Amino acid sequence: MTLRKPKLRQILGSARSENRGLSRQSGPRRGGAVAILFIGAVAVLVVGVAAGQYLVPSQVPPSLAEAAATTSFDVEEVSFDDKRTVQLALEIGEDKVLPFPLEGRVTGTSCAAGSEIHSGHVIAEVSGKRVLALSTAVPLWKSLEPGDEGAEVDALRRELIRMGADLMETGPANQAVLDVLDALFSADAEVPPAKLEEVPAEQIMWIPAPAVTMLKCGGAIADEVTAGDEFGTIAGALTAARLTPMPDDLVSGARVLRVAGLEVPMDKTGVVSAPESLAAIAESADYRAIRSAASASGEERAEAGPSLIGELALKSSKSAWAVPASTVYEAVEDVGCVAFTGGTITVRIVGSRLGKTYVLPAQEAEEMPARVHAPGQQPESCSAP
Numbered sequence: 001m002t003l004r005k006p007k008l009r010q011i012l013g014s015a016r017s018e019n020r021g022l023s024r025q026s027g028p029r030r031g032g033a034v035a036i037l038f039i040g041a042v043a044v045l046v047v048g049v050a051a052g053q054y055l056v057p058s059q060v061p062p063s064l065a066e067a068a069a070t071t072s073f074d075v076e077e078v079s080f081d082d083k084r085t086v087q088l089a090l091e092i093g094e095d096k097v098l099p100f101p102l103e104g105r106v107t108g109t110s111c112a113a114g115s116e117i118h119s120g121h122v123i124a125e126v127s128g129k130r131v132l133a134l135s136t137a138v139p140l141w142k143s144l145e146p147g148d149e150g151a152e153v154d155a156l157r158r159e160l161i162r163m164g165a166d167l168m169e170t171g172p173a174n175q176a177v178l179d180v181l182d183a184l185f186s187a188d189a190e191v192p193p194a195k196l197e198e199v200p201a202e203q204i205m206w207i208p209a210p211a212v213t214m215l216k217c218g219g220a221i222a223d224e225v226t227a228g229d230e231f232g233t234i235a236g237a238l239t240a241a242r243l244t245p246m247p248d249d250l251v252s253g254a255r256v257l258r259v260a261g262l263e264v265p266m267d268k269t270g271v272v273s274a275p276e277s278l279a280a281i282a283e284s285a286d287y288r289a290i291r292s293a294a295s296a297s298g299e300e301r302a303e304a305g306p307s308l309i310g311e312l313a314l315k316s317s318k319s320a321w322a323v324p325a326s327t328v329y330e331a332v333e334d335v336g337c338v339a340f341t342g343g344t345i346t347v348r349i350v351g352s353r354l355g356k357t358y359v360l361p362a363q364e365a366e367e368m369p370a371r372v373h374a375p376g377q378q379p380e381s382c383s384a385p
């Protein structure tokens with residue numbers, strides 16, 4: 001067999017083809033290296049920027065910078081009346097029987113269990129004679145003729161004045177007094193009674209207060225009664241009232257007690273004892289409401305120990321000073337310290353509201369500073385009065 005030698009051109013052509021194949025394969029390897037170098041550069045840049053944020057100090061606008069803590073404050077003067085809510089315990093006397101002042105047959109009565117009778121009103125009629133209720137400081141013990149004078153006449157005058165009569169507080173039983181009584185006896189009468197020639201004690205029923213509550217009734221229509229027989233039983237009269245307990249931390253000064261829509265005086269121990277004040281309380285709607293606890297039959301009285309809620313305040317307001325609560329330190333009960341430039345002052349704490357503490361100088365002769373400051377880490381002590 002004869003072997004053929006390959007032509008030189010074919011050999012060279014094959015070699016060039018392999019070289020071209022090798023050249024095409026080396027292109028992608030070179031591009032990947034470039035990409036890797038680019039990603040690395042970006043990573044270095046990112047790391048550098050992040051590090052720069054921590055290394056370069058931040059620039060905060062002055063308007064957003066945190067303000068320095070305030071340690072000095074103005075003292076504000078305020079009006080202060082030391083108002084307190086208080087409880088007024090009522091002292092009530094024993095139930096009392098009201099007697100008919102004359103004898104005869106009962107021809108009319110306004111008594112009803114649980115109802116009230118009022119001074120100056122006709123409350124019964126016996127054998128056609130009208131009976132008038134009157135609350136006088138001195139009960140009438142005899143009829144009064146024109147010209148009579150004395151304690152019982154003055155007491156009658158004062159009660160008629162309380163009801164609106166235009167009279168002098170003292171004087172005789174004159175025609176002016178008789179005219180007022182005529183008007184009271186004639187009120188709501190179908191046939192007006194004869195004019196009075198004297199003050200008839202037998203037609204006047206004394207009651208212990210301007211208004212009394214009937215617990216039960218005696219004589220009914222058509223009953224025969226004699227002087228002294230029971231007309232009805234009334235609830236005990238209000239004899240005294242006292243604050244329970246009496247506050248022991250009051251600011252000094254004259255005070256007024258407001259209760260049942262009234263302003264009434266009291267003594268330093270919290271007791272109301274003036275007859276006119278007790279009478280005013282007894283006439284109030286609040287008092288009548290708590291005294292209307294008698295049963296429908298009128299045989300039971302209200303529970304003992306009733307009370308009214310009132311308000312106690314200074315008659316004239318005083319000046320107090322409002323300071324931030326944080327400036328009062330070493331407080332024990334209602335006494336504490338306040339510091340100011342140059343010293344400290346002992347104060348009495350009298351109230352607080354919305355972060356403010358209201359204080360008075362513990363010594364009335366001292367004056368409050370115009371500014372106070374928050375106490376330091378080791379505040380200077382001040383002594384209680």
